[in-house]
Amino acid sequence: GQQLNQSPQSMFIQEGEDVSMNCTSSSIFNTWLWYKQEPGEGPVLLIALYKAGELTSNGRLTAQFGITRKDSFLNISASIPSDVGIYFCAGPIQGAQKLVFGQGTRLTINP
């Protein structure tokens, strides 16, 4: 079935650094979603992308829908402690209204 592969699996950075993570698939997706999950909570939608090549920002977060429609990227600029969490990419399975999720990228920030 359709699967999403996220990398890296975990990141350990200093406060103030920029962060980049990506998500790839062997299948084409028409929508890419990026979620953040904090410990013990449900994921929160950060950014939704609907068109190949689209670049969308939400504050210090920027996400891009890859031209091939098989990948997406999330960047966080000037990281702060509250950015800590697990970031998931997700996309809808073709022909069905259900999402498939990547394994997540766990972000840890050293103050």
Next chain:
Amino acid sequence: DGGITQSPKYLFRKEGQNVTLSCEQNLNHDAMYWYRQDPGQGLRLIYYSQIVNDFQKGDIAEGYSVSREKKESFPLTVTSAQKNPTAFYLCASSIRGSSSAFFGQGTRLTVV
């Protein structure tokens, strides 16, 4: 305020007992979903429902059951047939035709 409410947040059950997790939404969303999350892993789809009185199995439906008698509610029953029920369970909902799902805060089920 509109949102998705899961209850309880923590649940403990003895092995062999069925347990039902509650999920209620007042967002007027047609579609609702149940996901399971294990430590260090992504979300896996258990069941989903696009309209009232209809639901479909996800990738890991064995040992679970659901009902959708009302638009607002989508309870999940973890049965004794589920071999490894201890996990974090997440409910989500979305507007029909939209892929953007909104999540509840989750229920952590521990079976002892």
